[in-house]
Amino acid sequence: MRNDGAQVATYIERERALLAPYATHSEATSGRDYPEPWHPYRSPFQRDRDRIVHSSAFRRLAHKTQVFTGDMGDYHRSRLTHTLEVASIARTIGRELRLNEDLIEALALMHDIGHPPFGHAGEKILDACCCDDGGFNHNKHAVRIVTLLETRYPEFPGLNLSHEVLAGQQSRYAKSQKNNGPPVLLEAQVVEAADSIAYDTHDADDALELGLLELNDLLAVPLWRDAAAKVRQRFSALDTESLRRAIIHGLIETLVSNLVESARSRLQELASRSESDFVKSGPRLVAPTAEIAEQKRVLESFLFERVYRHPTVLSERECAEEAVRVLFEYYRDRPDMLPSKFQGRVQADGELRASCDFVASMTDRFALGQFRTIEKSASVD
Numbered sequence: 001m002r003n004d005g006a007q008v009a010t011y012i013e014r015e016r017a018l019l020a021p022y023a024t025h026s027e028a029t030s031g032r033d034y035p036e037p038w039h040p041y042r043s044p045f046q047r048d049r050d051r052i053v054h055s056s057a058f059r060r061l062a063h064k065t066q067v068f069t070g071d072m073g074d075y076h077r078s079r080l081t082h083t084l085e086v087a088s089i090a091r092t093i094g095r096e097l098r099l100n101e102d103l104i105e106a107l108a109l110m111h112d113i114g115h116p117p118f119g120h121a122g123e124k125i126l127d128a129c130c131c132d133d134g135g136f137n138h139n140k141h142a143v144r145i146v147t148l149l150e151t152r153y154p155e156f157p158g159l160n161l162s163h164e165v166l167a168g169q170q171s172r173y174a175k176s177q178k179n180n181g182p183p184v185l186l187e188a189q190v191v192e193a194a195d196s197i198a199y200d201t202h203d204a205d206d207a208l209e210l211g212l213l214e215l216n217d218l219l220a221v222p223l224w225r226d227a228a229a230k231v232r233q234r235f236s237a238l239d240t241e242s243l244r245r246a247i248i249h250g251l252i253e254t255l256v257s258n259l260v261e262s263a264r265s266r267l268q269e270l271a272s273r274s275e276s277d278f279v280k281s282g283p284r285l286v287a288p289t290a291e292i293a294e295q296k297r298v299l300e301s302f303l304f305e306r307v308y309r310h311p312t313v314l315s316e317r318e319c320a321e322e323a324v325r326v327l328f329e330y331y332r333d334r335p336d337m338l339p340s341k342f343q344g345r346v347q348a349d350g351e352l353r354a355s356c357d358f359v360a361s362m363t364d365r366f367a368l369g370q371f372r373t374i375e376k377s378a379s380v381d
């Protein structure tokens, strides 16, 4: 349903001039589930990005845990600020590789929209609670949100996003299930790589700020040690906090530059062989060099042992898991207490999924408030 007006031609021409042949061009989109006329001056992927930003699930990311709960301070990343860091890093990589930045931004802003309250702790409990109904996975749930649960437009359920955006999100789920799904768009590969760079670096930064780690602890990690040595060469007398921030900045720069150079050389090699189809159907091309990939793995193992399994984090996680379990069971057993939007899902999908949808939609603070109210009324009974 393409409208070939003069303004539509403008953004298509701009993409033809700026994007690489192997980028996902708007004019090649396979469209939406509910066909819509083309917008006169916003490309399809710009519209997708805007629909995601205006969704209620996106706004709620502001009050959802990334790794550390709100009770632990106000410096560390929330799920929303993590998402914005991913989008920022992904756009930088995408521009350098001449990929479609609008599609990259839509995918980045959407990538964690399916997270329940309390991050992976909430996900683990909902998955166990829904084990008789296909379980719960935040990547899969994101697709359910944007195709069904968001209700912003009278013409269709969900956000009616472009098929390329849905495919990008579905590829995250396929990867988490270790399935070889269809070829992964380069723009989706960029977002996945940017996600990994963002959490590796900001989880270290947050853990240091929260006092879960000391700066010297990280010197056991080669990637960190190299970044620290470079900073010390440039600045001989930094205080601890300034040193930490300079190392994080240097680390992101190193990881992004390595990724761009590594992906660019793979893409150029394939393009020179006129194998543009292979570019989209081949193995992951947007990835760091083998040496940096190994160093990242060492950093991630360190963070897993020393941060994600830190006693303070584990104890917060246990409280969160209990709250999510109680909330899920409460609404599963009393579907008439669900808000009307979710009551409407009971007939179609059953009490289990409707309760899961509602609990997954909650922010941390709303979930805790509901949990305390339920506990209080149970103690009065």
Ligand code: MG
Pocket (backbone or CB within 6 Å): 082, 086, 111, 112, 195
């Ligand atoms: Mg993420």
